Amino acid sequence: MYALGIDIGGTKTAIGLVTTTGDVVGYDKLPTDQTIEPTKMIERIIVHVKTLLEKHRIDDNQLYGIGIGAPGPLDISHGMITYPPNLPRWRNVPVVKLMSAYFSVPIRLENDASCAAVAEHSFGASQHYTDSLYVTISTGIGAGIISKNTLISGGKGNAGDVGHMVIDPSFGECVCGQYGCFEHICSGTAISREASKLKGTSISTEEAFRLYEAQDKDMVPYLDTVIERMGMALVSLINSLDPEIVVIGGGVSQVGDTLFEPIRHYVKRYTLNKDAGDTPIVPAKLNQEAGIIGAAALVSPEI
Known part of the structure; x- marks a missing residue:
């Protein structure tokens, strides 16, 4: 079958x-x-x-x-x-x-x-956990929530629409009309948009991270701030949902430890439940x- x-x-x-x-x-x-x-x-x-x-x-x-x-x-x-x-x-x-x-x-x-x-829970990075959070950081940002081995869909299927959780209004207006949404700051679309403004030419998200790793004077402070805001969002989600593991997928996750290590450090420092600071934060396996x-x-x- x-x-x-x-x-x-x-x-x-x-x-x-x-x-x-x-x-x-x-x-x-x-x-x-x-x-x-x-x-x-x-x-x-x-x-x-x-x-x-x-x-x-x-x-x-x-x-x-x-x-x-x-x-x-x-x-x-x-x-x-x-x-x-x-x-x-x-x-x-x-x-x-x-x-x-x-x-x-x-x-x-x-x-x-x-x-x-569901895929990561059934066959991927979170398959050995009963409570997990999957976050995709790509063109947009969204999440899927598994609790006690069950997908949490919400009333109409929109549970996990975390991309429009406000994390820093100083970043300006999101397409949804709010100011400072997670997606408006941390998505691949947002990073490409703001990096291009900083460099005065079209810059992809991948190129932005390459410049960051090369210690570009414009990209380092900008992406340091973006990665910190990702950490803030994940702290709020971990505090709210208490997952055993967080799986991050989407194109931005392909950056690897340049992204994951500072996020893990931030989460370890700021989760309300100090045990939750050790929540595994890992890349998706199925992509x-x-x-x-x-x-x-x-x-x-x-x-």
């Missing part, structure tokens, strides 16, 4: 056929075309799903279901993608209903960060496949 995972993103949509051991045995992807109506994009996804299943000779009897991960906000009780900032045309899109017209298996929608949290593996795990009773 298999489960199918779909990870809908702002630039691409990934589709994976996943075994109960978390192995991706079939994979496809397509651009997320934001110039067309969401219903047309979903039709394209359906065609790719059918093609992938036919290629591997999988029928509905061999499929536990289809899990879908998507950026929030969502309304998972109605299977709807409601108002994601990075999918500006996707407003109250009944993705589960639209797909159910073509497939007879169970279909479940969850936040993409929650899917990644790019986490979204589809976690989405598939949502509908697989054996995971």
Whole structure:
């Protein structure tokens, strides 16, 4: 038996056929075309799903279901993608209903960060823990929360939307209208934006960290502050959620110990419960496949 995972993103949509051991045995992807109506994009996804299943000779009897991960906000009780900032045309899109017209298996929608949290919990960095927090720091920032081996979704599926937790209003206005959001300060998008302003030319997040490691006079004080703000956010999350482990994924996490060591040092110093200062803070193991593996795990009773 298999489960199918779909990870809908702002630039691409990934589709994976996943075994109960978390192995991706079939994979496809397509651009997320934001110039067309969401219903047309979903039709394209359906065609790719059918093609992938036919290629591997999988029928509905061999499929536990289809899990879908998507950026929030969502309304998972109605299977709807409601108002994601990075999918500006996707407003109250009944993705589960639209797909159910073509497939007879169970279909479940969850936040993409929650899917990644499930994947890491089932097969990755947090699989030996009952309570874990997954934080993705990439184009945006989000989180997935596992408590007592159970995904915490919240009322409509938006638990873990930590990117819009205010940590320092002095950094200015976020796209959400608040000042000083975690995402506005610490996401890859934010780092690239501010580094480019500092250097007067287009700078990627990766380039910004290379300059930081080379002791660039502009980048060192700037990224020292950003990394400290990441530490502040994680202290608040650890104080609030009391996880046994924190897993950090997303593109920014690829920086490695340059990022992780100062964050661990900050957390050790400032968590309210001093025992929590030793909470492991580790990089994700599954990276790019986490979204589809976690989405598939949502509908697989054996995971």
